Amino acid sequence: MAIRIGILGYGNLARGIEAGITHNKDMELVAVFTRRDPSSLQIKTAGVPVVSVNDILSYKDKIDVLMLCGGSATDLPKQTVEYAKDFNVIDSFDTHAKIPEHFAAVNEQALKNQKVAIISCGWDPGMFSINRLYSNCVLPDGKDYTFWGKGVSQGHSDAIRRVPGVKNGKQYTVPVESALEAVRSGSNPELTTRQKHTRVCYVVPEEGADKDLITKTIKEMPNYFSDYDTTVNFITEEEFARDHSGMAHGGFVFRTGTTGWNNENKHVIEYSLKLDSNPEFTASVLLAYARAASRLAAKSDFGCKTVFDIAPALLSPLSGEEIRAHLL
Amino acid sequence: MAIRIGILGYGNLARGIEAGITHNKDMELVAVFTRRDPSSLQIKTAGVPVVSVNDILSYKDKIDVLMLCGGSATDLPKQTVEYAKDFNVIDSFDTHAKIPEHFAAVNEQALKNQKVAIISCGWDPGMFSINRLYSNCVLPDGKDYTFWGKGVSQGHSDAIRRVPGVKNGKQYTVPVESALEAVRSGSNPELTTRQKHTRVCYVVPEEGADKDLITKTIKEMPNYFSDYDTTVNFITEEEFARDHSGMAHGGFVFRTGTTGWNNENKHVIEYSLKLDSNPEFTASVLLAYARAASRLAAKSDFGCKTVFDIAPALLSPLSGEEIRAHLL
Numbered sequence: 001m002a003i004r005i006g007i008l009g010y011g012n013l014a015r016g017i018e019a020g021i022t023h024n025k026d027m028e029l030v031a032v033f034t035r036r037d038p039s040s041l042q043i044k045t046a047g048v049p050v051v052s053v054n055d056i057l058s059y060k061d062k063i064d065v066l067m068l069c070g071g072s073a074t075d076l077p078k079q080t081v082e083y084a085k086d087f088n089v090i091d092s093f094d095t096h097a098k099i100p101e102h103f104a105a106v107n108e109q110a111l112k113n114q115k116v117a118i119i120s121c122g123w124d125p126g127m128f129s130i131n132r133l134y135s136n137c138v139l140p141d142g143k144d145y146t147f148w149g150k151g152v153s154q155g156h157s158d159a160i161r162r163v164p165g166v167k168n169g170k171q172y173t174v175p176v177e178s179a180l181e182a183v184r185s186g187s188n189p190e191l192t193t194r195q196k197h198t199r200v201c202y203v204v205p206e207e208g209a210d211k212d213l214i215t216k217t218i219k220e221m222p223n224y225f226s227d228y229d230t231t232v233n234f235i236t237e238e239e240f241a242r243d244h245s246g247m248a249h250g251g252f253v254f255r256t257g258t259t260g261w262n263n264e265n266k267h268v269i270e271y272s273l274k275l276d277s278n279p280e281f282t283a284s285v286l287l288a289y290a291r292a293a294s295r296l297a298a299k300s301d302f303g304c305k306t307v308f309d310i311a312p313a314l315l316s317p318l319s320g321e322e323i324r325a326h327l328l
Numbered sequence: 329m330a331i332r333i334g335i336l337g338y339g340n341l342a343r344g345i346e347a348g349i350t351h352n353k354d355m356e357l358v359a360v361f362t363r364r365d366p367s368s369l370q371i372k373t374a375g376v377p378v379v380s381v382n383d384i385l386s387y388k389d390k391i392d393v394l395m396l397c398g399g400s401a402t403d404l405p406k407q408t409v410e411y412a413k414d415f416n417v418i419d420s421f422d423t424h425a426k427i428p429e430h431f432a433a434v435n436e437q438a439l440k441n442q443k444v445a446i447i448s449c450g451w452d453p454g455m456f457s458i459n460r461l462y463s464n465c466v467l468p469d470g471k472d473y474t475f476w477g478k479g480v481s482q483g484h485s486d487a488i489r490r491v492p493g494v495k496n497g498k499q500y501t502v503p504v505e506s507a508l509e510a511v512r513s514g515s516n517p518e519l520t521t522r523q524k525h526t527r528v529c530y531v532v533p534e535e536g537a538d539k540d541l542i543t544k545t546i547k548e549m550p551n552y553f554s555d556y557d558t559t560v561n562f563i564t565e566e567e568f569a570r571d572h573s574g575m576a577h578g579g580f581v582f583r584t585g586t587t588g589w590n591n592e593n594k595h596v597i598e599y600s601l602k603l604d605s606n607p608e609f610t611a612s613v614l615l616a617y618a619r620a621a622s623r624l625a626a627k628s629d630f631g632c633k634t635v636f637d638i639a640p641a642l643l644s645p646l647s648g649e650e651i652r653a654h655l656l
Contacts, residue, residue, distance in 0.1 A: 019589050023468045044589065099652055120656055127462065129656045130640055131599075134455065136655065137616040137643035138609070140351045186602070259612055261347050261372065265604035271459075274514070276593035281466070284587055288465040308644075308651055312458055313636040315465035323636055324427055327464065328448055328457045 002028040003294045005287075006059060006087070008079065009069035010034055010041055010050075012247065013092065016283030017067050018045055024287055026317050030063050060086050064297070065290040068092075077102060084110040084117040084304075088293045090286050092122040099125070099306075107304035116296045117304045121289045122282040123273055124148070128253045130307050131271040135255035139267060142257020145183045147175035147196060151249025151278060159224045160201055163217050165209030168237065170244045172200045175252065183254045186266040199230040204240050249278035288315040330356040331622045333615075334387060334415070336407065337397035338362055338369055338378075340575065341420065344611030345395050346373055352615055354645050358391050388414050392625070393618040396420075405430060408447060412437045412632075416444040416621045418614050422453055435632035444624045445632045449617045450610040451601060452476070456581045458635050459599040463583035467595060470585020473511045475503035475524060479577025479606060487552045488529055491545050493537030496565065498572045500528045503580065511582045514594040527558040532568050577606035616643040 005027055007014045014032070021027045031051045032043050038050040051059070066087035068079050072095045080091045084106050093102050099120055110117040120126070124146070132144055153173045160169035179196050182189040189195075201218055205211055215232040219225055235243075252272045259265045275281045289307070292314035296305070316323055333355055335342045342360070349355045359379045360371050366378040379387070394415035396407050400423045408419045412434050421430050427448055438445040448454070452474070460472055481501045488497035507524050510517040529546055533539055543560040547553055563571075581599045586592070603609045617635070620642035624633070644651055 016587070020587060022589065023587065025468075096656070099656055100649065103652060125656045127466070127597075130462070132655045133640045133644060133651060134458070134616075137619075137640075137645075138455070138612045140353075140612075140645075184602075259344070259348060259351065259605060259608040261350065265608050267604060267609050268600075268602040269455075270598070270600045270602075272596075272598045274512075274596040274598075276595060277587060280587040280593050281595050284466045284468075288462075291465075306652060306656055308641040308648070308656070309639050311637050311639045312461045312465075316461060316636075317465075317468075320636070321428065323461060324431060324634060327460045328424070328427055328453045328634055328636070 002026055003291060004028055004030045004062060004064045005290060006031050006033060006056075006063040006066045007069060008033045008053065008056075008066060008083070009075075010043065011069060012279035013283055013286075014067070014069035015044075016277065016280040017069065017286060018043060019280060020283045020287045021045075023284070024291075024317070026291070027287065031059055033059075056083075057086060063087060064294045065090060067286055067290065077105075080117060080119060081105045081109050084115050085113050086115075088116040088297050090118045090121055090290050090293060092126075092282060092286060093120045094122065094125055096125070103304050103306070111303045114300070114302045116293045116302055118289045118293050118306065118310070119304060120306055121286050123275075123285060124251065126282075126285050126307055127273065128251065128271070131253045131269075132255070133308055135253075135257075135269045139255055139257030139259070139269065141259075141263060142255050142267075143188050145191070145196075145254040145256075146251065147180060148251040149173040149175050149197065149249070151251070151275075152247065153199075156199065156201075156224055159221060160203060160218060163214055163221075165206050165214050166203055167206045168204040168240055170202050170240070172202075174198045174200055180252060183256065184268060184270065186256050186268050188256055193227045194229060197228060199225055199228045201230065201232045202235050202240065202244055203232055204237050205234055246276075247278045248276050249281075250274045291315055291317065330354055331619060332356055332358045332390060332392045333618060334359050334361060334384075334391040334394040335397060336361045336381065336384075336394060336411070337403075338371065339397060340607035341611055341614075342395070342397035343372075344605065344608040345397065345614060346371060347608060348611045348615045349373075351612070352619075352645070354619070355615065359387055361387075384411075385414060391415060392622045393418060395614055395618065405433075408445060409433045409437050412443050412445040413441050414443075416625050418446045418449055418618055418621060420450040420454075420610060420614060421448045422450065424453070427453070431632050431634070439631045442628070442630045444621045444630055446617045446621050446634065446638070447632060448634055449614050451603075451613060452579065454610075454613050454635055455601070456579065456599070459581045459597075460583070461636055463581075463585075463597045467583055467585030467587070467597065469587075469591060470583050470595075471516050473519070473524075473582040473584075474579065475508060475582075476579040477501040477503050477525065477577070479579070479603075480575065484527065484529075484552055487549060488531060488546060491542055491549075493534050493542050494531055495534045496532040496568055498530050498568070500530075502526045502528055508580060511584065512596060512598065514584050514596050516584055521555045522557060525556060527553055527556045529558065529560045530563050530568065530572055531560055532565050533562055574604075575606045576604050577609075578602045619643055619645065
């Protein structure tokens with residue numbers, strides 16, 4: 001029987017999940033839930049209803065896993081706790097500093113109601129975290145490096161757009177190639193913030209705006225840009241629409257470490273992602289974990305989990321025999 | 329209390345485990361077991377006994393996990409089954425085609441005697457397998473590529489040394505850079521055996537040997553070399569000792585796949601290892617799984633397992649709270 005999926009929300013991530021379900025033959029989309037007027041929302045999957053979130057409880061027994069597609073700032077801290085009462089849920093909560101309290105609140109609710117909740121799923125947190133953990137366990141004496149990009153930072157793009165005189169803007173985080181090479185060489189470099197990433201901005205100025213002032217304001221913005229080498233490029237609205245509507249992203253996780261009686265042998269572990277679509281890849285990870293959630297629920301292994309708590313085999317549609325024969 | 333480790337055998341892998349224990353503060357070496365006369369074996373860890381394998385059962389209650397360091401061809405198929413009767417065991421069984429029957433035999437014994445056995449641990453099978461599995465689950469529509477090297481192939485080195493006129497020899501498997509780049513680009517190339525790896529041989533000839541004949545014999549050897557572009561270099565015994573005693577290895581695991589309604593978005597997942605010491609890195613992986621084995625045994629989760637069945641958190645000396653706070 002197919003794993004019955006519900007989606008709450010219909011932004012980029014939710015649309016990625018909708019498309020992702022078509023790549024997973026053991027899953028089916030049951031409904032998309034929205035806080036808006038359902039009649040205002042047109043989804044892509046034929047025959048699947050759009051339902052007001054007010055009616056979500058009538059789907060309590062029709063859905064195996066509910067995918068929560070809200071934002072980490074205000075939606076998920078409430079939604080995941082709320083919906084873990086009635087559904088097995090997956091979220092992509094990515095406010096690192098608040099994961100412990102989010103975990104505790106969700107865990108309490110999920111245990112009390114015998115549900116499975118998998119939080120902080122995606123690629124960072126998610127696939128990158130798994131690689132950090134495995135590599136740390138295998139090389140206890142070593143050093144971690146994470147690089148992001150090339151890809152769009154939503155927070156930095158928002159910051160640009162708040163600068164006076166900016167009509168539209170997008171910011172790319174770009175890893176510094178020489179820093180990547182230094183890490184890859186196993187030389188264990190100490191890298192400052194500035195040495196790891198550069199920030200490249202594309203700005204559509206308002207008519208008559210002072211471009212030098214915009215550049216200066218962006219480059220000197222504390223927290224966001226002042227610690228980085230930042231480039232500001234001015235482009236037209238047409239160029240913006242043509243060249244900067246993509247959602248590519250990616251990054252690198254390294255651990256370099258030593259073994260031997262005198263740390264005489266060096267090792268480099270590198271994991272990297274190069275993604276055409278950040279939301280579709282994130283959605284694909286969430287769906288693999290939805291499969292795990294449905295299995296954990298089936299064996300009454302309830303509570304809040306992260307990617308660290310879930311054996312890889314639980315993500316696969318194949319049997320233990322099959323994965324041992326073909327992937328081990 | 330420390331995890332008490334026993335080691336069976338004292339070859340390269342066993343010596344890597346002995347050194348690796350010093351990098352894991354929660355582990356201690358209890359004994360090294362040998363089929364030889366124990367007095368003939370000098371180990372590096374002060375105060376730890378070398379014990380005849382005939383006396384291993386007297387250590388039944390003194391060891392939490394026994395690391396089996398025999399070879400896959402003849403040792404492990406017998407040893408893992410035999411010692412899973414009295415010990416939690418880890419092996420690095422790597423004869424891919426025989427994993428299903430090895431798993432079945434070990435599982436039966438381990439379940440019957442309430443022991444944990446983790447088989448086929450290391451980096452391939454092991455870390456590479458995990459990456460293949462995760463990537464397959466996240467990108468159901470895609471293609472896998474595994475490259476090995478640059479590193480020594482023991483089997484191919486043995487094959488060289490059997491050629492008449494060869495005094496000593498070593499063979500390096502080298503991934504073809506242009507093939508790596510083609511995969512990395514996401515172009516999903518179809519690659520023949522010849523296009524993926526080259527084989528580079530270093531041979532010390534016997535005095536007066538016919539070098540042309542040796543070269544021809546190696547290059548035309550079926551299974552081992554005839555499907556590859558092979559280079560044969562002749563060197564002196566001194567050069568051999570100076571330049572070819574290392575045990576570096578490594579490799580790459582890729583999955584390239586697509587998402588979206590029309591497979592319009594491409595993604596590339598790459599995992600790679602660059603290892604100064606193949607046996608020491610393999611040993612480090614085995615030790616991380618020894619930690620998992622001791623935990624599985626403590627919660628009575630018995631039977632045969634592979635890396636697919638074990639949640640990443642079980643490998644870490646840190647608590648769930650700590651890994652969520654620092655690595656997620």
